[in-house]
Amino acid sequence: MNLSDLVQAMSDCNQDETIKLVSAYMNKGIQPNKILEALTDGIKILGERFSRGEAFIPELVFGGEIFKQAMGLIFSSMGKNESIQTRTKGKVVLATVKGDLHDIGKNLVGTFLSIGGYQVIDLGTDVSNDKLIDVIQKEKPDVVGLSALLTTTMLNQRQFIQLLKEKNLRNRVKVIVGGAPISQAWADEIGADAYGADAVDGKHKIDVLLGQN
């Protein structure tokens, strides 16, 4: 069955129509994988429109929210014996460093990564290095993305990498840093694997780090 109407609704960021169609297809007994595929195709089209300058960040972010809502609906409607096969490009933990409450850049990176097929674990803002270490040990991400907007808090990025080394975890995870006062020179100085100048660049650098480009 062709779910082109769902692809269209998703790519148009039409929340009501997307949710209505997901619900209708679930009720008709369409396989969850098939519905997920249509949603993914829709979000991919949206991403391509953004790359061409035809769509804007609010559409991308809101599209991500619709996608999450639709996924929630699918999961809640699935029978006990049903499952969804998902493949991700990699697992990325994102956080804003301790003492810093800014998150707009980090959130955008998360949106770009989610739309681009990554599993994203966003720890939010004001995240201590100890908490990050705990999450790395538990979740075993491929990449940690660390954001700092303030010159007062950027030093925590250096301390995080030092802590990774002390815990013998440095070789198990790639580290990308970003934020207004951050530069490639700073990333080099503290031994980060990459520097993301903005959200698009951040996603691109993670693609490169994981050989996904």
Place this chain on the structure above:
Amino acid sequence: MKIRPKLNLLEEEQIKIIIEDAYDILDSVGVQFKDNQECLDLFEGAGARVDRNTGIVKISSDIIDKALKTVPHAIPFYNKDHQKHLFNVGGDECHVTGDGVAIYIQDFETPGRRRPPITRDQIIHSRLLEECKHISFTAPFLITDIPREIADNYRFLIDYIYCSKPTYCSAWSKEGFDTMHEMIKIMGDGVEDLQMKPAHVHPNDPSSPLHWSPVVIQNFIDCLKINLPAVVLPIPLAGATSPVTIVGTVIQNTAENLSGIVLGQLVRKGGFLIWGSGASAFDMRNGTAVQSAMESIIMMCLVAQVGNYLKIPSLGNLGRTDSKRPDEQGSFETANAYILGYLCRVNMMRGAGILEYASVISHEKLMIDNEIAGQAQRLVNGGIEWSEENRAVSLIKDMFVNNKSFLQSKHTLTKFKQEFFMPGAIIDRGTRSAFEASGYKSALERAHEAWKKIISEIPPRAVDENKKKALIELVKIRGKKYGIDRLPIENS
């Protein structure tokens, strides 16, 4: 009588509604002050409703009203030695400020590149600011030939030595703040009532929407304790960290500012505070904070208008450009901001000499911005002198009747310097032949030549050698923790 043009973007009734809306936000949902017990104790002591678990503080109107009664309406600023009063910030006075948040510098010779700034760059920039007569505050940037951990104090050190104007700059840690305080005491050695003669202003940025981070709270409290003028400077990004609408962002910015005004006055009644805004349009295509957009300028001017209404000195991040070079875009964006900022009486406009989302410093841009500031000052400070003598009706008749040139009149001789702004060498009003003879130079090329000339012909300011030595020794104490025995400035 001098007529000083003024622009009110909103009517008084609308300003009152903005303030009422901000009061409502503070009373009903409050502001989060994270992980600082001293701050929460102060709010609780004043009768605010404090949630110790979340740090959320709900502030009622009576607490805000009380704080507003004790905020000074103007702040006197002194030279770096704290001895000479230079000007006030507040009321109808407006001033342009250098911008120190850059992490790169662009050299004229390599417009396609930017590089990390080093000691020599800051020395040049501080010396240029000393000579920029239309820029009132200096603002040192990030210097990278020193460990990042002490770069805040090190940039003060260079700026203190090479520029006598008051400094706009922040410390990055408690240790940095305490060292900065010691540096201020060295500079003001022997001055009576030093805390009432500031030569330094410290920005403190709440994190929009409606949050204050621990380091910022601590710095802010510490500023008030020593009566260091403290700017409450939220940077809401319209559409991302505040409503996409101009007036919605102004209301949120106002609520954030009021929360800082209350905290500031709880720390020190009558403490120096500045009502700031870095409100920016969030670029929906590139995800950047655009401080040069017309919407950003409007928002910052509106926030200042609210501050003016409350009689609190105001500041806006005005004059910044998002251009990557000090080019035509850079010049017209800065001109838009300064002209509107002066007309709306933004008391401090921070943004001279900076490019690319406030990340790249440029000596040429500083020279150009100094000229733009001069012309904006002409518009507002120079104003329109209205008098019988200036109307000059009898002179017009006399010149006509006697067939004389106005150039021959004493009226012209005595008035022309008051009426006309005399631009610097960057502005070309010369003849075509002079332009050709000079090699067809653009304003950018002339700006480059202008700063080179200043550096080669005007010696650095004279500074007390004992103070200089004491400052260097103080910064070296911090430097030793990071393996620094000798500062780069000692080789200059």
